[in-house]
Amino acid sequence: MKRSRTSKAWMQEHVSDQFVKRANKEGYRSRAAYKLMELDERDKLIRPGMTVVDLGxxxxxxxxxxxxxxxxxxxxxxxDLLEMQGLPGVEFIRGDFTEAEILARLEELLQDSPVDLVISDMAPNMSGVASIDQARAMYLAELSLDFAWQWLKPQGNFLVKVFIGSGFDELVRTMKPEFNKVVIRKPKASRDRSAETYLLGLGRRQAGV
Structure with missing residues (x-):
């Protein structure tokens, strides 16, 4: 099948991308590594001794x-729904986070122990219909937040990818009572033309506080 002009342009942008080049050189599996690095350096999210859940x-x-x-x-x-090559120090579950059975497997691994940090870079398979894709993305963000509410330790943090659009403001308002601070972050490695951004909930509040 002949490539479209759009796919050719995307490939050209991808191979010339500074973060793609860095990831290849430094051994990271994708350019997304630099998004988390920047966020961690700014907000001090990751420290030795933590339990971290990585969704998507x-x-x-x-x-x-x-x-x-x-x-x-x-x-x-x-x-993740997709297979992931093994990484030393990482326990991996392959499955659909929206399915109760997969969530139960994750919770079984936690063995009733709360976590320090939940990070979610989940995104739906895009249909090309903006309203449908936005609704699916917000649903994943809301499920991630529900999980974080249940499993984060007091003062734990939550990082989630979202897309600016319908439901975004409502999600921010929902998060604010649950965390000491909620901020919006757009890392440099997130392409300018992308509607993707990240919501960061800092300091999970204790129930009743």
């Missing part, structure tokens, strides 16, 4: 960053 983990670049910054002390549990 494949191909594994965020888990790579977390493992490096835990420095051999801590735990990483990663989950």
């Amino acid at each position: 983990a494949a191909p594994g670049s965020w888990s790579q960053v977390v493992v490096e910054r835990l420095k051999g002390s801590g735990r990483v549990i990663a989950l």
